Amino acid sequence: xxxxxVYSSIVYASLFAFMALGLTLTxxxxxxxxxxxGSFVTVGLYTAYTLIKVYKINPYEASPLAFVLGSAVxxxxxxxxxRPLARRGSSLVSLMIATFGVDVGFIGILGIYTDYLQNxxxxxxxxxxxxxxxxxSIFGLRGMVLVAPLxxxxxxxxxxxLLTRTKFGVAMRASVENPPLAKILGINVERVYVTSWFLxxxxxxxxxxxxxxxxPGGTSTGSNLIVEIFASSILGGLTSIFGAxxxxxxxxxxxxxxxxxxxxxxxxPGAMVIAGLxxxxxxxxxxxxxxxxxxxxxxxxxxGVYIILDAALGYPLDFLAPSLVNGFGAEAIExxxxxxxxxxxxxxxxxxxxxxxxxxxxxxRRRKA
Amino acid sequence: xxxxxxxLFGIDWISFGxxxxxxxxxxxxxxxxxxLEAGFTGIPNxxxxxxxxxxxxxxxxxxxRVAAYFxxxxxxxxxxxxxxxxxxxxxxxxxxxxxxxxxxxxxxxIVVLALATAASVGAFLGFLVSYPAIRLREDYLGMLLLxxxxxxxIFLRAYGPIVGGTQGIFAPDPFLYFSGLGIGYRDLAAAVAxxxxxxxxxxxxxxxARSPLGRMLKAVRDNEDASRALGKNDVAIRRKVLIxxxxxxxxxxxxxxxxxxxxxxxxxxxxxxxxxxxxxxxIGGMGxxxxxxxxxxxxxxxxxxxQQAQPFxxxxxPFDPNWLTYLVFATLxxxxxxxxxxxxxxxxxxxxxxxxxxxxxxxxAGLEPGxxxxxxxxxxxxxxxxxxxxxxxRRKTTSSGPPSN
Numbered sequence: 209x210x211x212x213x214v215y216s217s218i219v220y221a222s223l224f225a226f227m228a229l230g231l232t233l234t235x236x237x238x239x240x241x242x243x244x245x246g247s248f249v250t251v252g253l254y255t256a257y258t259l260i261k262v263y264k265i266n267p268y269e270a271s272p273l274a275f276v277l278g279s280a281v282x283x284x285x286x287x288x289x290x291r292p293l294a295r296r297g298s299s300l301v302s303l304m305i306a307t308f309g310v311d312v313g314f315i316g317i318l319g320i321y322t323d324y325l326q327n328x329x330x331x332x333x334x335x336x337x338x339x340x341x342x343x344x345s346i347f348g349l350r351g352m353v354l355v356a357p358l359x360x361x362x363x364x365x366x367x368x369x370l371l372t373r374t375k376f377g378v379a380m381r382a383s384v385e386n387p388p389l390a391k392i393l394g395i396n397v398e399r400v401y402v403t404s405w406f407l408x409x410x411x412x413x414x415x416x417x418x419x420x421x422x423x424p425g426g427t428s429t430g431s432n433l434i435v436e437i438f439a440s441s442i443l444g445g446l447t448s449i450f451g452a453x454x455x456x457x458x459x460x461x462x463x464x465x466x467x468x469x470x471x472x473x474x475x476x477p478g479a480m481v482i483a484g485l486x487x488x489x490x491x492x493x494x495x496x497x498x499x500x501x502x503x504x505x506x507x508x509x510x511x512g513v514y515i516i517l518d519a520a521l522g523y524p525l526d527f528l529a530p531s532l533v534n535g536f537g538a539e540a541i542e543x544x545x546x547x548x549x550x551x552x553x554x555x556x557x558x559x560x561x562x563x564x565x566x567x568x569x570x571x572x573r574r575r576k577a
Numbered sequence: 578x579x580x581x582x583x584x585l586f587g588i589d590w591i592s593f594g595x596x597x598x599x600x601x602x603x604x605x606x607x608x609x610x611x612x613l614e615a616g617f618t619g620i621p622n623x624x625x626x627x628x629x630x631x632x633x634x635x636x637x638x639x640x641x642r643v644a645a646y647f648x649x650x651x652x653x654x655x656x657x658x659x660x661x662x663x664x665x666x667x668x669x670x671x672x673x674x675x676x677x678x679x680x681x682x683x684x685x686x687i688v689v690l691a692l693a694t695a696a697s698v699g700a701f702l703g704f705l706v707s708y709p710a711i712r713l714r715e716d717y718l719g720m721l722l723l724x725x726x727x728x729x730x731i732f733l734r735a736y737g738p739i740v741g742g743t744q745g746i747f748a749p750d751p752f753l754y755f756s757g758l759g760i761g762y763r764d765l766a767a768a769v770a771x772x773x774x775x776x777x778x779x780x781x782x783x784x785x786a787r788s789p790l791g792r793m794l795k796a797v798r799d800n801e802d803a804s805r806a807l808g809k810n811d812v813a814i815r816r817k818v819l820i821x822x823x824x825x826x827x828x829x830x831x832x833x834x835x836x837x838x839x840x841x842x843x844x845x846x847x848x849x850x851x852x853x854x855x856x857x858x859x860i861g862g863m864g865x866x867x868x869x870x871x872x873x874x875x876x877x878x879x880x881x882x883x884q885q886a887q888p889f890x891x892x893x894x895p896f897d898p899n900w901l902t903y904l905v906f907a908t909l910x911x912x913x914x915x916x917x918x919x920x921x922x923x924x925x926x927x928x929x930x931x932x933x934x935x936x937x938x939x940x941x942a943g944l945e946p947g948x949x950x951x952x953x954x955x956x957x958x959x960x961x962x963x964x965x966x967x968x969x970x971r972r973k974t975t976s977s978g979p980p981s982n
Binding site: 239240241243289292293296298300301302304305306308309310312313315316317319320323324327328428431432434435438439442446500539542543545546548549552553556557560 | 615619621623708709713715716717719720721723724725727728731732734735736846847848851852855856859895896897899900901902903904906907908910911914915918
C-alpha cells in the first residue's frame with residue numbers, strides 16, 4: 209500500500225516543475241525575475257474555475273484554454289511593458305519593480321473579476337474555493353497522479369526535441385546565449401523571445417488549471433506559490449530549462465515528503481541519517497575559513513552528535529530528538545512552506561549556479577588530476 | 578445634495594485630516610528607510626514587509642505579555658485575569674489598558690519596551706537575511722527577500738504564540754489615555770507621535786544623505802569595484818545599511834501596532850507594505866529624501882481621496898471600488914517608469930561641505946549665502962565678491978590640505 213503523500217508529492221512535483229520551467233523561460237530571455245509569474249498561474253486557476261462552475265466543463269478539457277489565456281497574458285506583459293522598458297534602457301531594479309507592479313495590477317483585475325462572478329452567477333466561493341471533485345479515476349488511482357507527470361514528461365521531451373533537433377530550437381538557444389551574435393546571423397531574436405514568453409505563460413496557465421483538481425485555490429494562490437516557484441527555478445540554476453524541471457521535481461517532492469515526515473516523524477533510521485548528514489556537513493564546513501563558518505560547523509556537529517547520543521541513551525533530554533523520530537505533530541504541516549525557502553537559501557550559499565552546475569559525471573567516476 | 582455641499586459638509590474633515598496625517602507619516606517613514614536601502618545603497622529590498630511585520634508582531638506580543646505581568650504584580654486589583662496570554666488576550670489587554678490610562682509612567686515604560694523590541698527584532702531580521710543576501714546579485718537578492726517575507730507571513734499565521742495566528746491579538750494601547758479627552762483625541766495623539774517619528778527618520782536620512790557616509794553609500798551603489806579599490810568594504814556597508822533600515826522599519830511596525838491597538842498575521846501582505854513604499858520612492862524620486870516626501874504625499878492623497886470618493890461611485894459599479902486602487906497604482910507605476918524613471922525630484926549631488934562651514938566661508942568673503950550665480954545687473958558687485966570667495970577658498974584648501982614634504 210502506497211501512502212497517500214507519495215501521490216501528493218508526485219502531483220506537486222510535476223506542477224512545480226511546470227511552473228519553474230515557465231519562470232526560467234521568462235528569466236533566460238529578459239534576465240528579469242518575473243514577480244508577476246504567480247499571477248499567470250492564478251489566471252489558469254480561474255479559467256478552470258469559471259469553466260467548471262459556469263459551463264460545467266472539466267478542468268482537463270479547460271486546460272488548452274488555460275494554456276492560451278496564460279500565454280496571452282504573458283505575451284501582453286512582455287510586449288506591452290517589459291520590452292518597451294528594456295528598450296529605453298531601464299535598470300534591472302526598474303524592470304523588477306515593473307513586474308511587481310504587474311502583479312499588483314493582477315490583484316485588482318482578479319478582484320474585479322471575482323466580484324463579477326459573485327454578482328453575476330451567484331458564486332459565493334469565487335474568492336476561495338475547494339478543489340474540484342471532477343477528477344477521473346483509473347485502477348483506483350486519481351487521474352492527476354498519472355496525468356501531471358505524464359504531461360510533464362511529454363512537455364520536457366518535446367521541448368528537448370525542439371531545442372536540439374529543430375532549426376527554431378537552435379535559433380532559440382543562440383538568442384538566449386548571445387543575442388547580438390544571434391542577430392548578426394539573421395535570427396529574429398524578438399520572435400524567439402515572444403515564443404518563450406508564450407510558452408512560459410502557457411505552462412503557468414496549464415499548471416494552474418490542473419492545480420484546481422488537487423488543491424484548494426483562491427485569488428492569492430499564485431502569489432503565494434512564488435516561494436516554491438523561485439526556489440525550484442534557483443535550485444535548477446535559473447538559466448537551465450531542464451534544471452528547472454529537476455528543481456521543480458526536487459522542491460515539490462521534498463516539500464510534501466519532508467512536510468509529511470515532520471508531522472509523522474522520520475523514524476529512528478531517518479533521524480540517524482539526518483544526524484549523520486549534519487555531522488558530515490559540519491566536518492565539511494569546518495575546513496572553511498572564517499568565524500561564522502566555524503560557528504556554523506560547531507552548530508551542525510553539536511546538533512548531529514546530540515541527536516545520536518540522545519537517541520542512544522533513550523532520550524534523557526526530552527528535546528528535539530524524540531520529535532524528530534516520532535514527529536512534531538499535525539500542526540507542523542503548516543511549516544512545510546519553509547522547506548523550499550530553506551533549500552533556496554542553502555542553494556544560493558552552497559551551489560549558486562544550481563543543480564546543473566554539478567558535474568554529474570564526476571560524481572560517478574573520478575577525473576584524473 | 579449638491580457636490581460642493583457634499584464636499585463641505587458630507588465629509589468629516591477633521592477625522593479625515595487626522596487619518597491622513599497618520600497614514601502619511603507612517604508611509605513616509607517606511608519609504609525613507611526603503612530609500613536608504615534602494616535609493617542610496619542599491620539594495621533592492623523586495624521584502625520590506627518582513628521587517629515591518631517582525632517589528633509590529635513582536636512589539637505587540639512582547640509588550641503585551643510584559644505589561645500583563647507587571648500589571649498583575651503592581652495592581653492586582655485591576656489586572657485580575659490570568660492564564661494564557663493568547664487565549665484570554667481580549668480580557669487581559671482590556672485590564673492592562675485600564676491600568677495604563679491611570680498610570681502614565683507605566684505607559685511610557687511599555688512604549689519604550691515595545692519600541693526597543695521592535696527595533697531589535699527588525700535589526701536581527703535584517704542581519705539574518707543579510708548573511709546570504711548581501712553577496713548576491715540584484716535579481717537573486719530580490720527573489721530571496723520576497724520569498725523570505727512571504728514565508729514570514731506563513732510563519733506568523735502558523736505559529737500561534739506570537740500573534741495568535743490569523744485571529745490576531747490585541748496589544749496595549751498607549752494612546753488610550755487621550756480618548757478620555759473626547760472623540761478623535763486618541764487618533765490625534767497617535768498622529769502626533771507617528772509624525773514626530775517620521776520627522777526624526779527624515780532628519781536622520783537627510784543627515785546621512787549630506788554626510789560623507791551618504792556619498793560612500795552612493796559610491797558603493799554606483800560602482801562596487803571602484804569603491805572596493807578605494808578601500809570600502811561594500812559587503813559590510815550593505816549589511817549595516819540593511820540592519821539600520823530594518824531596525825527603523827521595525828519601529829514603524831511598532832507604530833502600526835500602537836495605532837491599531839492590535840496585531841495579526843493577515844495584515845502583512847507584500848502589496849501594502851512592500852509595493853506601496855516602492856511606488857512612493859519611484860514616483861517621488863529614488864535617492865532624494867524630499868522626493869520621497871512628495872511621493873508619499875501624492876500616494877496618500879490618491880489613496881485617501883479614492884477612499885473618500887468610494888461611497889459616491891459604489892452604487893454604479895458591479896464590483897468593490899477598492900480594486901481600482903490596485904489598478905490605478907499599477908498603471909501609474911508603469912507610466913512613471915516609462916516616461917519619467919527618475920521620479921518627480923531627481924537625485925541631486927550632495928553638498929560636500931557642511932552648511933556651517935559653507936556659511937562661514939561665505940561670511941568671510943562678504944557674501945550672502947545662496948548667491949551662487951551672480952549676474953552683471955548689480956554693477957559687478959556680486960562678481961567681485963565671488964572672486965574674493967575664490968581667494969578665500971583657495972587659501973582654505975591649501976591650509977587644510979595634507980602636509981607636503
